[in-house]
Amino acid sequence: MSFDAVIDVRNVSKRFGGLTAVNNCSLSVQRGSITGLIGPNGAGKSTLFNIVAGNIVPDSGQVLFDGQDVTGLAPHQLFRQGMLRTFQIAHEFSNMTALENLMMVPGDQPGESLVDSWLRPRLVKARETEVRKKALDVIDFLKLGHVRNELAGNLSGGQKKLLELGRTMMVDAKVVLLDEVAAGVNKTLLHDLAANIERMNKELGYTFFVIEHDMDLIGRLCDPVIVMAQGEKIAEGPMSEIRANAAIVEAYFGSPVEAD
Ligand SMILES: Nc1ncnc2c1ncn2[C@@H]1O[C@H](COP(=O)(O)OP(=O)(O)OP(=O)(O)O)[C@@H](O)[C@H]1O
Numbered sequence: 001m002s003f004d005a006v007i008d009v010r011n012v013s014k015r016f017g018g019l020t021a022v023n024n025c026s027l028s029v030q031r032g033s034i035t036g037l038i039g040p041n042g043a044g045k046s047t048l049f050n051i052v053a054g055n056i057v058p059d060s061g062q063v064l065f066d067g068q069d070v071t072g073l074a075p076h077q078l079f080r081q082g083m084l085r086t087f088q089i090a091h092e093f094s095n096m097t098a099l100e101n102l103m104m105v106p107g108d109q110p111g112e113s114l115v116d117s118w119l120r121p122r123l124v125k126a127r128e129t130e131v132r133k134k135a136l137d138v139i140d141f142l143k144l145g146h147v148r149n150e151l152a153g154n155l156s157g158g159q160k161k162l163l164e165l166g167r168t169m170m171v172d173a174k175v176v177l178l179d180e181v182a183a184g185v186n187k188t189l190l191h192d193l194a195a196n197i198e199r200m201n202k203e204l205g206y207t208f209f210v211i212e213h214d215m216d217l218i219g220r221l222c223d224p225v226i227v228m229a230q231g232e233k234i235a236e237g238p239m240s241e242i243r244a245n246a247a248i249v250e251a252y253f254g255s256p257v258e259a260d
Helices: 045-052 075-081 098-103 114-119 121-141 159-170 186-203 215-221 239-244 246-253
Strands: 007-015 019-030 033-037 060-065 083-086 175-179 206-211 225-229 233-239
Touching: 007 045, 019 045, 019 060, 019 233, 033 045, 033 186, 033 215, 045 175, 045 206, 075 083, 083 159, 083 233, 098 121, 114 246, 159 186, 186 206, 186 215, 206 215, 215 239, 225 239, 233 239, 239 246
Parallel strands: 033 206, 033 225, 083 175, 175 206
Antiparallel strands: 007 019, 007 060, 225 233
């Protein structure tokens, strides 16, 4: 496939009973890109996304992550390898502050072992200081300083989403899978969220794979955009090309895709 794919989906198929949801589909996500996945209802986008994220095992085909075959690995195993999925469920601990929520993310702190905390208190303390500094940097990057000591349960919907984006920055994610970023977020906060995704991509080099129904957001953030229909990839390119492709627009969307 491609020379620097962080995710490489090869000839993947998934059937549910008599229905083929994903049909011998191949696509890739290039390192450093914000790749969007769009298509009409029932096209197979969620199924494909769930296969990549380890939530569904395909009937055939392979998923490569950073060149390694990860087909069938569970989400927590992919997490350890640097594939993070976000926005699907609210993950925050509502009775902890925004800062504490971020500090919870790395799962391999020495302080987590009771024996460690007795035998190596200095190491534990040093690690905690390091994690706290990183969390403060993330808070700073996302401009959440004014709510860092606020309980996560009291944050607005948009701030919670920013916090969740921040969680992906606490570990060195190779790719972040974003589900329906726009769902439940008003236009102003969405603008903030999109700006932060762009900054994470441009300034920090994060790769994103985005599934989203909001075409404006896809058009703003994603290049390339991959179009799926009937379980297959039918097109790939910048949103301007996708919009200009009358055959795709008419056949699969029924009406022209709105311009920004
Ligand atoms: N667990 C399941 N059991 C049975 N059929 C399923 C299951 N999941 C998805 N399907 C079917 O597979 C097809 C593809 O669904 P999928 O949710 O992947 O499409 P989608 O492109 O994400 O659609 P939407 O935009 O509406 O979310 C649909 O016909 C759907 O009804």
